[in-house]
Amino acid sequence: MVKKTSSPRTEDDKTAIINRLRRIEGQVRGIQKMVNEDRYCVDILIQISAITAALKGVGFTLMEEHTKHCVAKAVKSGDGDRAFEELVDLIKQFSR
Amino acid sequence: MVKKTSSPRTEDDKTAIINRLRRIEGQVRGIQKMVNEDRYCVDILIQISAITAALKGVGFTLMEEHTKHCVAKAVKSGDGDRAFEELVDLIKQFSR
């Protein structure tokens, strides 16, 4: 695969993020199993909370790459205000 | 499969929850694809935020079943304080 120049991520960054997402996918499958086996609700809920935290973690990594690359580029090309508004909207969503 | 009497969930409840978790699993796979295809970070982040919300939604459903069944049972058998402490710890985790 050829690295697209528009991406803020190197191939290594992408692999690392995809691996984290695969683990999260496996954890979501794990909860299905727990529900199916009638495991104790609290154990299932703690697991859900761990996955939510892991997903947010991936989100923060992407957000850091996004700001350092896309937003910084937007600022330099005079389009910073729009990029920051988009970013703050995103932050509002994530802080829910 | 035989319904275990210890579970606060009917088979229908379980199927509904497992279906929601399967959709979430598919969405997590979807983000892997988006990352792989170098899609715009903000679109990926909005999607991550949607999955986090969906997972929390499943958590709330489980929490409602847990309180109505397990916690109520614990209260009736005189073990309410411990069940409530466990519940509040859980709420703290979820409100992060």
Added chain:
Amino acid sequence: MVKKTSSPRTEDDKTAIINRLRRIEGQVRGIQKMVNEDRYCVDILIQISAITAALKGVGFTLMEEHTKHCVAKAVKSGDGDRAFEELVDLIKQFSR
């Protein structure tokens, strides 16, 4: 002041909570001063985030008292389902 029997809180509990709320009130006044003095945004934001955490902390304490007293009482008088629905609605609000 006479202790009302309907409250899940002793006078000591109430004093402790009111003192925590007074500190929070003072911190909110502190941020007004920081804004007025044109202090660095990030310092103000870290302070806001600390107050939010302190408020949530008070909320968790109240929630623990509420569950151990009001909800437990509701369960015993056969009104548990309603109390738990109210509680889960509250948890949803707090996890935002």
Added chain:
Amino acid sequence: MVKKTSSPRTEDDKTAIINRLRRIEGQVRGIQKMVNEDRYCVDILIQISAITAALKGVGFTLMEEHTKHCVAKAVKSGDGDRAFEELVDLIKQFSR
């Protein structure tokens, strides 16, 4: 008072933010009264949740000003990466 040139806020912006913070301060005093009067826990908790949301709202406004002014300025002077790291740390705190 003379407008400091280093601030991302006009005097009008500052007045608006300080007024919002004063309302929040009044709401925090209001909860102290509710606790003192043994009001129903759930009503107090809903009020706490409203204040937390109002505080976050002020935080988002400040964050938007901060990004559009301080971060944009940092990017233009070659100090963008540091400003973005600081911003993402802030976002992590706020999303708790």
